[in-house]
Amino acid sequence: MNILYLNHNIKGEGTYFRAFNFARQIIKFKHNIVLLTLSPKKIFTPFSYIEDGVKIIETPNFLDRTRGGWGPADIIYRVFHCIFNKYDLIHTFAHKPTVYLPLLNAKLFHKKIIHFADWDDWWGKGGINSEYRPTPETIIEEFLEQDIIKRADYVTTTSIALKQRALNLKIPKEKIFHIPSGADIERIKPLPxxxxxxxxxxxxxxxxxxxxxxxxxxxxxxxxxxxxxxxxxxxxxxxxxxxxxxxxxxxxxxxxxxxxxxxxxxxxxxxxxxxxxxxxxxxxxxxxxxxxxxxxxxxxxxxxxxxxxxxxxxxxxxxxxxxxxxxxxxxxxxxxxxxxxxxxxxxxxxxxxxxxxxxxxxxxxxxxxxDWEKVAKELNDKYNMACKLLF
Incomplete structure (x- = not known):
C-alpha cells in the first residue's frame, strides 16, 4: 500500500518519534510510506529525503508560532500534497489543522482512502491545552481532537486512558486498537x-x-x-x-x-x-x-x-x-x-x-x-485487515 503519515510536530520532537518508528518498521512489510513533519529550519520550501527507508518531507515553518500545527505555509503545502497525491491509507498523528485539513482534502478528492487516527496525547477537556489560558486555537482544538477521531475508520491509542476516551465518544470497540509506543532495542542497548x-x-x-x-x-x-x-x-x-x-x-x-x-x-x-x-x-x-x-x-x-x-x-x-x-x-x-x-x-x-x-x-x-518491530507488526496486521474489508 501507499501510506501517508501526517505528523504536526517539528521533526525530532514529541510524537514525531512514534510516527517515524512505526514507519521505519512498517516499510519492511513492502509498503511505501511518506511522512510529513514540520521542518525545524526550512521557512518557505519543503525538503524531502529518505531516512531508514522512509520518505520524509519536512514542510515549511513560515509563521508557525506553536511548534507545529498551525503554520499557514505548512497547511497550504500539505493540502496541495494530499490533493495531487493518491494514498491507499492515511494515518493521522494528532488533530492539529496541519493534519486535519489535509486529511479532509484527501478524502474529498480521492475515493477509498482508509483513515487511521492515532490518539497519542490528551489535549482538550482537562488535558494539555487546559494548562494554558483559553485562546481561539485551544477552543478550535477542543472540536478537532474529537472530530478527527469520530471521522476515522479506525483509531489507534497509545494508552488505555485514551482508548477509554474513544469508547466514551461511542467509537465501536472493534475499531479501537491500543498500540503502545515501542522500545528501540537495536539502537539502544545496555553497555558494559x-x-x-x-x-x-x-x-x-x-x-x-x-x-x-x-x-x-x-x-x-x-x-x-x-x-x-x-x-x-x-x-x-x-x-x-x-x-x-x-x-x-x-x-x-x-x-x-x-x-x-x-x-x-x-x-x-x-x-x-x-x-x-x-x-x-x-x-x-x-x-x-x-x-x-x-x-x-x-x-x-x-x-x-x-x-x-x-x-x-x-x-x-x-x-x-x-x-x-x-x-x-x-x-x-x-x-x-x-x-x-x-x-x-x-x-x-x-x-x-x-x-x-x-x-x-x-x-x-x-x-x-x-520491541518496535513487534509493535509495528501488530499495526501492520490492522492495516491489512482494514484493506481487505475495504477492497
Missing part, C-alpha cells in the same frame, strides 16, 4: 562498564558519580525531581542530576538558584542519534507524572528508551507506565512528592543488586513485549 566509563570521560563527568537522569521533553512535572535531588544531595555527595534535552523556561531560575546547581547537568538539545549514549551512563531513570488527564493519556516514548537501555525506573503511579513497572518489576513507583522520590532513590542507590535486577528485567521486557 568499560564503555560507560569512556562515555563519562567523553561527556566530562566524574567516573565515580552516580547519575540520576531524565531524558527528553514533557517536563511539566520536573519540579519534584529537582526538589527531590536537593534532599538526595544532602545525604550523598556522589550524585549528579542529568537532564538530557533542552530545559523548559519555567525551570531556568530554579536551576540557577539551586543550592547544588554545580551537580546538575543540562545537555541542551542533542542529536537524537547520540541520546542512547547519554541514557547509557544513567544509573536511575525518572518519569515524574502528576495525576492529571494529560499524564493518564500519555505513554512516553522515553519509557521504551529507558527499558531498552536496561535501566531501573522510578515513576509516579499514573497511566500505563505504573502498570508496566509493577507487572514486569523494572523499578519503583512513588507518591507525587519530592520526599518520597528522595526516599526511594536513596533506598535504591544502596541496593546495587536490585538496580541490576530491575535493569535486566527492563531490557527483557523491551525485547519481549515492546
Amino acid at each position: 562498564k568499560s564503555k560507560i566509563l569512556k562515555l563519562k570521560q567523553k561527556f566530562n563527568i566524574n567516573k565515580n558519580k552516580k547519575i540520576l537522569g531524565f531524558v527528553g521533553f514533557g517536563q511539566a512535572d520536573l519540579g519534584i525531581l529537582i526538589d527531590g535531588f536537593t534532599l538526595i544531595r544532602k545525604k550523598r555527595k556522589d550524585v549528579i542530576l542529568l537532564i538530557v534535552g533542552p530545559l523548559e523556561k519555567r525551570w531556568h531560575n530554579i536551576i540557577e538558584n539551586h543550592p547544588y546547581k554545580n551537580d546538575i547537568v543540562i545537555t541542551g538539545k542533542v542529536d537524537f542519534k547520540i541520546i542512547p549514549e547519554w541514557i547509557s551512563i544513567i544509573d536511575i531513570c525518572y518519569l515524574p507524572l502528576k495525576d492529571t488527564p494529560t499524564n493518564r493519556g500519555r505513554n512516553p516514548i522515553k519509557m521504551g528508551d529507558y527499558m531498552a537501555a536496561g535501566k531501573p525506573i522510578i515513576a509516579n503511579p499514573v497511566g500505563d507506565a505504573a502498570h508496566i513497572i509493577r507487572k514486569y518489576k523494572i523499578g519503583l513507583t512513588i507518591n507525587y512528592s519530592s520526599y518520597d522520590l528522595a526516599k526511594k532513590t536513596l533506598f535504591l542507590l544502596n541496593k546495587q543488586k536490585l538496580i541490576t535486577i530491575f535493569g535486566k528485567n527492563a531490557r527483557k521486557t523491551a525485547e519481549n513485549y515492546y
Whole structure:
C-alpha cells in the first residue's frame, strides 16, 4: 500500500518519534510510506529525503508560532500534497489543522482512502491545552481532537486512558486498537562498564558519580525531581542530576538558584542519534507524572528508551507506565512528592543488586513485549485487515 503519515510536530520532537518508528518498521512489510513533519529550519520550501527507508518531507515553518500545527505555509503545502497525491491509507498523528485539513482534502478528492487516527496525547477537556489560558486555537482544538477521531475508520491509542476516551465518544470497540509506543532495542542497548566509563570521560563527568537522569521533553512535572535531588544531595555527595534535552523556561531560575546547581547537568538539545549514549551512563531513570488527564493519556516514548537501555525506573503511579513497572518489576513507583522520590532513590542507590535486577528485567521486557518491530507488526496486521474489508 501507499501510506501517508501526517505528523504536526517539528521533526525530532514529541510524537514525531512514534510516527517515524512505526514507519521505519512498517516499510519492511513492502509498503511505501511518506511522512510529513514540520521542518525545524526550512521557512518557505519543503525538503524531502529518505531516512531508514522512509520518505520524509519536512514542510515549511513560515509563521508557525506553536511548534507545529498551525503554520499557514505548512497547511497550504500539505493540502496541495494530499490533493495531487493518491494514498491507499492515511494515518493521522494528532488533530492539529496541519493534519486535519489535509486529511479532509484527501478524502474529498480521492475515493477509498482508509483513515487511521492515532490518539497519542490528551489535549482538550482537562488535558494539555487546559494548562494554558483559553485562546481561539485551544477552543478550535477542543472540536478537532474529537472530530478527527469520530471521522476515522479506525483509531489507534497509545494508552488505555485514551482508548477509554474513544469508547466514551461511542467509537465501536472493534475499531479501537491500543498500540503502545515501542522500545528501540537495536539502537539502544545496555553497555558494559568499560564503555560507560569512556562515555563519562567523553561527556566530562566524574567516573565515580552516580547519575540520576531524565531524558527528553514533557517536563511539566520536573519540579519534584529537582526538589527531590536537593534532599538526595544532602545525604550523598556522589550524585549528579542529568537532564538530557533542552530545559523548559519555567525551570531556568530554579536551576540557577539551586543550592547544588554545580551537580546538575543540562545537555541542551542533542542529536537524537547520540541520546542512547547519554541514557547509557544513567544509573536511575525518572518519569515524574502528576495525576492529571494529560499524564493518564500519555505513554512516553522515553519509557521504551529507558527499558531498552536496561535501566531501573522510578515513576509516579499514573497511566500505563505504573502498570508496566509493577507487572514486569523494572523499578519503583512513588507518591507525587519530592520526599518520597528522595526516599526511594536513596533506598535504591544502596541496593546495587536490585538496580541490576530491575535493569535486566527492563531490557527483557523491551525485547519481549515492546520491541518496535513487534509493535509495528501488530499495526501492520490492522492495516491489512482494514484493506481487505475495504477492497
